[in-house]
Amino acid sequence: MTATPPPAEPVVDAAPPPEPGGSDTRPGSKRDGQSLWRQAFRRMRTSPIAILGAVIVLAFVLVALLAPWLAPYPAQATPGRDLIRPTMIPGPSAEFPLGLDRFGSDVLSQLIWGARASLVIGVVSTLLGLAGGVAVGLLAGAFGGWVDTAVMRFVDLMLAIPSLLLAVSIAAIAGQNNTSIIIAIGVVQIPIFARLLRGSMLAQRKEDYVLAARSLGLTRGTVTMSHVLPNSLGPVIVQATLVLATAVIEAAALSFLGLGGGRPTEAEWGRMLTGAQAELSIAPRLALLPGLCISITALGFTLLGESLREALDPRMRRRR
Amino acid sequence: MSAQDDAVTTPRDDEAPALLQVRDLEVTFTTDAGPVVAVSGVSFDVRAGQTVAIVGESGSGKSTVAAAVLGLLPRNGRVTAGSVTLDGQSLLGLSQRRLQRLRGRVLGLVPQDPMTNLNPTATIGRQLVETLEDTGTASGKEARDRAVELLTEAGIGQAEERIAAYPHQFSGGMRQRALIAIGLSASPELLVADEPTSALDVTVQQVVLDRMEQLTAARGTAVMLITHDLGLAADRASDVLVMYRGELVESGPALTLLREPTHEYTKRLLAAAPSLASRRIEIAKQTGAEDAVEGDDLLARTDGHETGTDEPPLIRVENLRKVFPGARRGLFGREPDVVAVDDVSFDMPRGRTVAIVGESGSGKSTVARMLLHLLEPTSGRVLLEGQEVDARRQADEIAFRRRVQPVFQDPYSSLDPLFTVFRTIEEPLRAHGYGDARTRSQRVYELLDQVALPAAMARRYPAELSGGQRQRVAIARALALQPDVVVCDEAVSALDVIVQSQILHLLADLQERLGLTYLFISHDLAVVRQIADHTCVMEKGRIVEQGPTDVVFDSPEEPYTQRLLAAIPGRSLELSL
Structure with missing residues (x-):
């Protein structure tokens, strides 16, 4: 082996199963050279709940990405505006499979375009919360001492304010548009991510491998960035998946409250709910359909997140 | 050690029928990777009042045998062949209710970890009284008195007051004694002690085991002692069963087994057990036969003054x-x-x-x-x-x-779970600027060789290594910088x-x-x-x-x-x- 030294960083997953060696080996494992993430993924593949979650999420993402091709009508078009009467909104027909709404827009198209808006808001706001939370949590977890105390008290302060209230205030200050909704939802998540990461880092810092790394003479920065942080990210990433679900719901809630701004015909699930209120007695499907979309999407992300959490559970890990 | 003498002096054939009879026991676990046979072909007897030890390393199936006898196999485990008979009654296939009635009264258990096996929210006394009442041994005031008695017998002083204590107020040794008291409270005929002292310090271990021996001897309780320590097994049991990878490889009277082991694994176990090795050094010193000691390459250089x-x-x-x-107490105070x-x-x-x-x-x-x-x-x-x-x-x-x-x-x-073995060992070299990638890689393989790990291990993650292999990697990492x-x-x-x-x-x-x-x-x-x-x-x-x-x-x-x-x-x- 020494005659042909492999590359400095051996390619992790290309390993053919080698002989289980060492004098104190246990029965050879077939799954050689698998990182924890790979193992988690393998475990998730066998879980029906994870598969259901993944299918829902995949469908949602596909619909959002392919909206221009899937949707029968453009985003803000009102093709059926001549069919609307004050007392009657036409239901499903061959031309409009899920019927029309108050403005004469095709509901199916609206739902499809709405998926796109929800995906953008959900993903961007979660990323925002994740980035902010990791930065704040890293600060607290890496330095400890008074930095930790100061940062965490500030985080506690943020947590003490009800998240919807905070989001509403942010949206109110930043103006009524989608960007402010994204910022509002993202900022609200920062303290949650920060807390999780800090707690996880504190636990990891006590592990022997961190002591061993310090004994090797690595600087504190290296120990933190290459050992403590990567090992602490598991719960944070699980949380991010779960936050995607709540972000979709909260985006709908903020739009429902009218904080999203823009024209009433703009396709967004929350806004569709707002509009449906007035017509609840004559066309309940206008409220049911977007509600169902929100619930199913949130359910998909939640199932995926929960099974990811289970797959990454250290107790499962050890049992293999 | 009276139990030992019995076994050595009395012939083994004309004994009363065995209290516990295990025949060709096979236990199978259903796992992700399909059925796994954890224990197979295990047969042994435990006679009334006898102490039998099952010895083996982790994963040898010794605890699974105990669990099968107690009917406490985890949900994915099943007895797939063989029989377990207690007092002529088969324990397999009993309904949970019938089994429940046997537990405590006929079958007792002293679990492994005293730190987690007591309910932290209930007092020791309540946990004892509960056992006494549920097994129908005593009730009300009588149960309380009996609990105090049991604790005293188990060697806990001032039991009258201590009975109101919570588990966290007890030391590890005291908790294990309380667990023994609970296990023996309904005077079972067979007590299964699963590694009862491996979490305790040696001095405490000795006291606890002595106490357990006294109590079981006084009651005529048979004991099935599960342990990884051959020295301890030989010390406490009349008969020893050695298990290896789910099979019984050797069994017999403790001393015979120690003196004339026949199976290769028993020999290895004997040679490796530190307690016995240390005893051998001692005997060798007394008899002046120091050369005869196995594993003397480990020995300190005695000549070297x-x-x-x-x-x-x-x-x-x-x-x-x-x-x-000290920990903070209140606003200004400190412990x-x-x-x-x-x-x-x-x-x-x-x-x-x-x-x-x-x-x-x-x-x-x-x-x-x-x-x-x-x-x-x-x-x-x-x-x-x-x-x-x-x-x-x-x-x-x-x-x-x-x-x-x-x-x-x-x-x-002690190893970063996200680092491959290669990265783990290379890290110190890289941090201290040792050569280029090529020389570093050479050094890593050299180190793996030094700790007797095959080069193919380099790609593995810690989770894919056994305990011994991990420790070898940790040693290789420590040696990387030639300390x-x-x-x-x-x-x-x-x-x-x-x-x-x-x-x-x-x-x-x-x-x-x-x-x-x-x-x-x-x-x-x-x-x-x-x-x-x-x-x-x-x-x-x-x-x-x-x-x-x-x-x-x-x-x-x-x-x-x-x-x-x-x-x-x-x-x-x-x-x-």
């Missing part, structure tokens, strides 16, 4: 002291400070092994961390070749780190005996080849006896006795050392060499 030469020690520890501030290490001094001569032994909480790991500069001492100094290391100067610190490296206890937590001193903090304590002995041999071999100096921290005197040249005994933060290992072990002066030594299992065994 050249320690007294003029060469200064590689490391000198002077008056080390560590005080941890009293905790002196973890008090005035500890010793020398580490080059190329030798210095051991620190002590029970948990004696401060030995704190000494190790201060020596590694991972913890700032409150006062005192650590001198490397007569020079004090100034931790504030980074160059000094890095130079120090290159020369002094640790190997930690828990092979499960002079390696601090082994309980480095072999978490390993099975055979693996433990392999790692000890590896350490001894590396010491010889590379001229390493070891600081060996351990609670296991038997291991220390095998590997150390110089031994320091710590109690409550102080070194109470130190000297050459042979002197400390052969003529201990301090009563504490004497107690520790007396508590090594297997001390009274007459082994052949």
Whole structure:
């Protein structure tokens, strides 16, 4: 082996199963050279709940990405505006499979375009919360001492304010548009991510491998960035998946409250709910359909997140 | 040991029928990877009043046998063949309700971990009374009185008051005694004790086992003792069963088994068990047959009194002291400070092994961390070749780190789970700018070879290695920078005996080849006896006795050392060499 030294960083997953060696080996494992993430993924593949979650999420993402091709009508078009009467909104027909709404827009198209808006808001706001939370949590977890105390008290302060209230205030200050909704939802998540990461880092810092790394003479920065942080990210990433679900719901809630701004015909699930209120007695499907979309999407992300959490559970890990 | 005498003197054929009969037991677990047979073809008898020990390493199936007998197999486990008969009644296929009625009254259990097996929210008394009432042994006031009695019998003083205590107010040894009291409360005919003392310090272990022996002897209770320690099994049981990979490889009267093992695995186990090895050293000394001792490559060089030469020690520890501030209490108050290490001094001569032994909480790991500069001492100094290391100067610190490296206890937590073996060993080389990628890679494979791991291991992650393999990786990482001193903090304590002995041999071999100096921290005197040249005994933060290992072990002066030594299992065994 020494005659042909492999590359400095051996390619992790290309390993053919080698002989289980060492004098104190246990029965050879077939799954050689698998990182924890790979193992988690393998475990998730066998879980029906994870598969259901993944299918829902995949469908949602596909619909959002392919909206221009899937949707029968453009985003803000009102093709059926001549069919609307004050007392009657036409239901499903061959031309409009899920019927029309108050403005004469095709509901199916609206739902499809709405998926796109929800995906953008959900993903961007979660990323925002994740980035902010990791930065704040890293600060607290890496330095400890008074930095930790100061940062965490500030985080506690943020947590003490009800998240919807905070989001509403942010949206109110930043103006009524989608960007402010994204910022509002993202900022609200920062303290949650920060807390999780800090707690996880504190636990990891006590592990022997961190002591061993310090004994090797690595600087504190290296120990933190290459050992403590990567090992602490598991719960944070699980949380991010779960936050995607709540972000979709909260985006709908903020739009429902009218904080999203823009024209009433703009396709967004929350806004569709707002509009449906007035017509609840004559066309309940206008409220049911977007509600169902929100619930199913949130359910998909939640199932995926929960099974990811289970797959990454250290107790499962050890049992293999 | 009366039980032992019985077994040796009485012929085994004309006995009363066995209390417990296990025949061709097979247990299968359903796992992700399909059915796994954990135990197969296990047959044995336990007669009334007899103590039988099942010995094996982790994963040998010994606890599974116990669980099968008790009907407590986990949900994915099933008895797929064989029979378990108690008093002529088959235990397999009994309904949960019938089984429940047997538990406590006929079958008792002393579980493994005293820290987690008591309900933390209920008093000890309530847990005892509960057992007494549920088994219908006693009720009301009578149950309470009986609980006090049982605790007293189990060796807990002032039981009248202690009965109102919660588990967290008890020490580990006291909890285990309480668990024994609970296990015996309804006077079962068979008590299954699953590693009852492996979580306890040796001195406590001895007291607890003595007490258990007295109680079961008085009641005529048969005991099925599950343990990994062959010395302890031989000490306590009349018959020993040896299990290996789910099969019973050998069984027989304890002494016969120790003197004339027939199966290869038993021989390996015998050779590896530190308690027995230490006993063999002792017998060899007495009979003057020192050459006959197996594993003498581990032995400290007894001839070597050249320690007294003029060469200064590689490391000198002077008056080390560590005080941890007490926990805050209220706004301004504090608990009293905790002196973890008090005035500890010793020398580490080059190329030798210095051991620190002590029970948990004696401060030995704190000494190790201060020596590694991972913890700032409150006062005192650590001198490397007569020079004090100034931790504030980074160059000094890095130079120090290159020369002094640790190997930690828990092979499960001392490696970064996200790093491959290659990256783990390469990391120190890279951090200290050792050559280019190519030379580093060569060095990694050289190190793997030194710790006897195949090169293919380099791609694996820690989760894919066994405990012994992980510890080898940790040793390879420690050796990467060619240090002079390696601090082994309980480095072999978490390993099975055979693996433990392999790692000890590896350490001894590396010491010889590379001229390493070891600081060996351990609670296991038997291991220390095998590997150390110089031994320091710590109690409550102080070194109470130190000297050459042979002197400390052969003529201990301090009563504490004497107690520790007396508590090594297997001390009274007459082994052949």
